[in-house]
Every structure is written in C-alpha cells, then in structure tokens.
Amino acid sequence: MREALDVYVSAMGYSPRLSWQRSxxxxxxxxxxxxxxxxxxxSREDAAGLAVSAPADGAAARGRGRRWWFRRANHEPASEPQDLDVRVVPASGDTRGLAGQEPPSSDEVLVGICYGYRTSQGQWWFDRVSAGARSAGVSLPxxxxELTELHVLPALHGHRVGRALLQSFLATRTEGSVLLSTPEVEGETNNAWRLYRRAGFTDVLRNFLFEGDPxxxxxxxxxxxxxxATSTADGSRTE
Known part of the structure; x- marks a missing residue:
C-alpha cells in the first residue's frame, strides 16, 4: 500500500505527506x-536506466529515502514512446483476465497502479455522476x-505503461461498461486523454463539477x- 500511494502522490504532484490521507x-x-x-x-535495471532509483533496503526505504526515489521520477518523461518490458500483476488472489502471472519479485520496481469496482447507489462518486446524468437526460447502463484510480510514475510516461494497466484492468471486469472521470484539458492534449480515447472511451458528461472541487x-x-478490438502499435484499433 505504501509504495502504491507513493506512485499516486508522485503522479499527481502531491506532497508525500498526503499519501496516508488516502490510505x-x-x-x-x-x-x-x-x-x-x-x-x-x-525490472530494477530498466528502472535505473530511466532515472527511477529503487528504494534502499532496510529502514531507509521507509523514510526520506523512499520519498526521494519518487521525487526523482518527476524528471522529464520520454519524448517518444519506447518499448519497455512492463509486467502487469493482479491484486493478490484476483486473477480474472490475468491468470498465470507470477507475483512481483525483489528484482522489480512498482511503477503504476490501477483499480476500480462495481458502481452502486450510496457511493459518493457514483451518486453525483448519476444525478448529473439524470439532469442532462443521459441514460446509464x-x-x-468505475475506474477509480490509474497512475503511472512521471518518468515512465511515454512507455505505454498506462495502456498496459488500462487493458489489464478492463480484462478483469465482468460488467458491460466502465465509467471514469478525468479533469478537462483544452484540446484533450494530455496523456490521460489520449489513453482513454484510444481505449474507446466516449463522452457521458462534460465540464462536470463535483462539490468542493473547482x-x-x-x-x-x-x-x-x-x-x-485490438490495438496496433500506433494506437489505432482494428476488429
């Protein structure tokens, strides 16, 4: 959990002190x-080549050493997509769509996370989205x-880690549809928008406001x- 939260705060640009508020x-x-x-x-070897230093062994990995590691990951991402041996592993005991994957080893570094769950009345996010859809006359399945969180260390942007996570997460789902929310960006020009559009995500609501968030x-x-449909190397889709 601690390492996953470190990925989260690094990807979002938050202070490490906020990580345990999300725990x-x-x-x-x-x-x-x-x-x-x-x-x-x-692998640790690939991570070292991307200026992502693995935490030191022992107590130092639980203090400033670990936070320093993830701050280094904010260096400039790759300018062009590069092939990288990324291994996506399901949560313990959950092998839907990912059967046969070995658990992570000490020679590997966590660089991205993704999770979600079935929507239900009483969930804060879903209740607000449902109300917004009704007001807009939009029907939902x-x-x-809900795809709740998807985060990749900034140093790994451009290496198709987000795409591997998203495809693997969707493979675990048994529902017919998946919803998510992402901040509006002019021209849809950031990595998240490109990822979601290539994965076939379409608009439900735009310029939606959650209370307490400007x-x-x-x-x-x-x-x-x-x-x-399968994705080709350039991100296009073919049946």
Missing part, C-alpha cells in the same frame, strides 16, 4: 463489491464499473464489447 479510502474501496486492481512493474471534469464511458 483509509483505498482500504475501504478494496472491500467494495467487484473490486479489482492491477499493478505495473519493471444498469450495471457498470476543477471541471469529463465523465467518460467505454462498453467492454468494443474492447475485443
């Missing part, structure tokens, strides 16, 4: 119906999943029967 929330989510999670690992969000949806 109770993530633990709670892990108990919700339909929860599934995947994590991306690369009866059974859906940012505007897009609510996006993909129907999983469309994911039978």
């Amino acid at each position: 109770p929330v993530w633990h709670e989510h892990s108990r919700w119906a339909g929860f599934s999670a995947v994590a991306a690992f690369v 009866e059974i859906m999943a 940012r505007r969000f897009a609510i996006l949806r993909t129907d999983l029967h469309q994911m039978s």
Whole structure:
C-alpha cells in the first residue's frame, strides 16, 4: 500500500505527506463489491536506466529515502514512446483476465497502479455522476464499473505503461461498461486523454463539477464489447 500511494502522490504532484490521507479510502474501496486492481512493474535495471532509483533496503526505504526515489521520477518523461518490458500483476488472489502471472519479485520496481469496482447507489462518486446524468437526460447502463484510480510514475510516461494497466484492468471486469472521470484539458492534449480515447472511451458528461472541487471534469464511458478490438502499435484499433 505504501509504495502504491507513493506512485499516486508522485503522479499527481502531491506532497508525500498526503499519501496516508488516502490510505483509509483505498482500504475501504478494496472491500467494495467487484473490486479489482492491477499493478505495473519493471525490472530494477530498466528502472535505473530511466532515472527511477529503487528504494534502499532496510529502514531507509521507509523514510526520506523512499520519498526521494519518487521525487526523482518527476524528471522529464520520454519524448517518444519506447518499448519497455512492463509486467502487469493482479491484486493478490484476483486473477480474472490475468491468470498465470507470477507475483512481483525483489528484482522489480512498482511503477503504476490501477483499480476500480462495481458502481452502486450510496457511493459518493457514483451518486453525483448519476444525478448529473439524470439532469442532462443521459441514460446509464444498469450495471457498470468505475475506474477509480490509474497512475503511472512521471518518468515512465511515454512507455505505454498506462495502456498496459488500462487493458489489464478492463480484462478483469465482468460488467458491460466502465465509467471514469478525468479533469478537462483544452484540446484533450494530455496523456490521460489520449489513453482513454484510444481505449474507446466516449463522452457521458462534460465540464462536470463535483462539490468542493473547482476543477471541471469529463465523465467518460467505454462498453467492454468494443474492447475485443485490438490495438496496433500506433494506437489505432482494428476488429
């Protein structure tokens, strides 16, 4: 959990002190119906080549040493996509769509995380999105999943880690549709938008406001029967 939260704060640009504020929330989510999670690992050798230093052994890895490691990951990402041996591993005991994967070893470094669960009334995010959809006259499927978190260390941007995580997470889902929210970006020009569009996510709501957050969000949806299409190397899709 600590390493996953370190990835989260590094990807979001937050202070490491905020990581444990999210810990109770993530633990709670892990108990919700339909929860599934995947994590991306690369070898320590590949991580070293990308200026992502693995934590030292022992007590130093639990203090400033670990935080320093993830701050270094904020250096400039790769300018062009590069092939990287990324291994995506499901959460312990959850092998839907990822059967046969070995657990991570001490020779691997955690570089990305993704999780979600089945939507249900009473969930803060889903209740607000449902209300917004009703107000806009937009119908939603009866059974859906929410993609709650997807984060990759900034040093690994451009190495298709996010795509590997997203495809693996969607493979764990049994629902027909998956929803997510992402901040609005002019021209949809950031990595997250490009990833979601290539994966077939389409608009549900745009410029949506959650109370307590001044940012505007897009609510996006993909129907999983469309994911039978395969992605080519340039990100296009073919049946």
